[in-house]
Amino acid sequence: MTLSADQASTALPADAPSADLSPETVPDAVAAVGQLADRARVASRVLARADRNRKDHALVSIAGALDEGRADVIAANAKDLEREAAAGTGAALLDRLRLDDARVDGLIAALHELAGLPDPVGTVLRGQTLPNGLRLRQVHVPMGVVGAIYEARPNVTVDIAGLALKSGNAVLLRGGSAAAETNKALLALVRGALEAAGFPADAVQSVDPWGRAGATALMAARGKVDVLIPRGGRSLIQSVVTNATVPVIETGEGNVHIYLDESADAADAVAILLNAKTQRPSVCNTVETLLIHPKAAAAVDVLTALAGAGVRLHTDERAAALVPGVATVPATEEDWATEYMDLDLAVRVVDGLDAAMEHIRAWSTGHTEAILTNDLANAERFIAEVDSAAVIVNASTRFTDGGQLGLGAEVGISTQKMHARGPMGLRELTTTKWIVQGDGHVRS
């Protein structure tokens, strides 16, 4: 530990960071989260000034701790799984909750990959010398204290801790009661590894001991927490967006459309639709609605191939009529709104590009939309007029992903327009600072 000088220079009592903070010592969640956030702020100052080498070393140290401690983590996870199974939790949720050897290996690999990525901190966004000689630069700096609210996905604990560390931020976690034992074990490993690497353990803390009240206090900690990232299902995200006074980055919901234009290549269209719908139906960049030009030559091939791959087609009358030999379900307006996240696809025949874009404007969540076409003017109009985070021409919607787009690790996919839009990488966990240097300059 070489950090005591910085820690000593804060308003907190010198012994505060190591003092016990628990519901027993501080029962009030608002007070407790305030104190956790203050500790995180102190830790964030150390992280903000750490160079990349030190941060990468700590990431590798966390990966090592995870490898050595995997038995403890998996044992803790077994307790969570047992309790949740007994409580009647469904198979899909239990699967999300599970941490086995392979998944721990995945987390370790991700930490090593993160260590290999460039550091966004210190990057100069723009700079110039003004006519009066003032030297200006706008530099990426860490946010400070990031909050993360997620549910029953213990992998997010390690994931977010790593992303926050690499981008120089301290983090407050709310991981949910279903994964309580697993997250406790993971947190102990991460904090130990941070300290071993010379960083304050308080760079990664959890509000979970205070339960729902802790989550509520985290959402209300405006001024103490710089940004809040919810990760999870629709109801979780909407609850955070509606209730938080801390600025939120909304992530995830993807009611994704593909428009099959008249001139689309049939073989490409079949390959893209199969990829976009069946490769991983449960994620947000999977296609949910296919819009078809009345004369699209590729339509029959596409629908037949999808049905053959086990996709349930929810069709309007005109779409059903294209493939009389294929079993389809009649679509209602609800289908246009539904993010199935399963082997289901809404299918509608529309009267061309304008009608397709009108449907998209009415039903899209602004995540990703694609056009399959060989018509240049239509491709250009689709790019210009569709108002989504990602607009794709002749490729699968599954590419809307930080890793696929070359951003490195992904924090989430923002569906809002402020701060970050689309896949969020490390850079989106930073803010900027203007640095102005003069020689006695005054404003005239």
Next chain:
Amino acid sequence: MTLSADQASTALPADAPSADLSPETVPDAVAAVGQLADRARVASRVLARADRNRKDHALVSIAGALDEGRADVIAANAKDLEREAAAGTGAALLDRLRLDDARVDGLIAALHELAGLPDPVGTVLRGQTLPNGLRLRQVHVPMGVVGAIYEARPNVTVDIAGLALKSGNAVLLRGGSAAAETNKALLALVRGALEAAGFPADAVQSVDPWGRAGATALMAARGKVDVLIPRGGRSLIQSVVTNATVPVIETGEGNVHIYLDESADAADAVAILLNAKTQRPSVCNTVETLLIHPKAAAAVDVLTALAGAGVRLHTDERAAALVPGVATVPATEEDWATEYMDLDLAVRVVDGLDAAMEHIRAWSTGHTEAILTNDLANAERFIAEVDSAAVIVNASTRFTDGGQLGLGAEVGISTQKMHARGPMGLRELTTTKWIVQGDGHVRS
């Protein structure tokens, strides 16, 4: 008008944009603001695709309309002034409310200047071709619909309308009851000029007819309004930040510090302090607290010069002892927290750089802090460790200003970390869109 094709392609009835919308036809503010926002969205699509030449032409057209219609505007303003004066409004507020010939000239000049600035829309932020051949680019695009809430500053009506137009956004305004007549006259001129230039008038609308309920509905129009910018005093901004579900960009509050280090040049320090405190004390980038190294050679000169310029010095004991011949007011903790916005300055002697930064951490609003020093290591530490939107070395804090920093027109000065930090120019009124182009690419 060449825009009917776009307008016809929306979900609104074809005649909606020209139908009357008023508290008489739609008394419910939530419903009315929803309809205004829908009209703004339709208009925003036209603006988003307009090239720079068309937008600049419209800005010049608004400037011309303002010039021709200035008598009407000034007459309307006289009514507001008369009513507010009769209601006992103070001189400072009345001055802010006043629009005279000179101020109208200022608005006209600002519109012409805006027309001369580069267009942020279409700028490519980053781009590459991936190893698999996918072509990527992340491009600046307009937000869509911007909301602005301000009070008794009718110049903001024209200012925000111009900034929104140039950045391709539609705008919903809430200008407050004190300026109701002035804003109504300005809005009519702006909307007429927009239509004359071939743009939909609904690019600029006001919720003022629905009063406070309109403002509340605007803050709650999440999903219909993309971003909300409050401009005004602390209570206005805090009210918007606390109550809005629409994402807010917090602007303005500046409890600005200058730290006078031991090695600062005395002549430079005197010039900078006089500039930072007395040039325009009522704005957010004026200095409010001076922190002094116990051995700062420049201290006596600086304090004497400030007192000589009529600045009331609120000093701690050590600072008062530096200038026994100067009348000072004893400072309390409240002075460290106060944004005077007047010819008042809090002054404190601190035990060096660490103590100065500790004071700043405790009291700063994160707007602007400056260090005056000739010590390179201290300058570097100040730059690295002070967590504010702008960190300045050896220059006046008055430079934290979009115009001064070369950003062109200024939307406001953000004191938050998300999306925009520090002076916000046109670019900060845009978001981005990922454009992905392939040739049948699927994800493996």
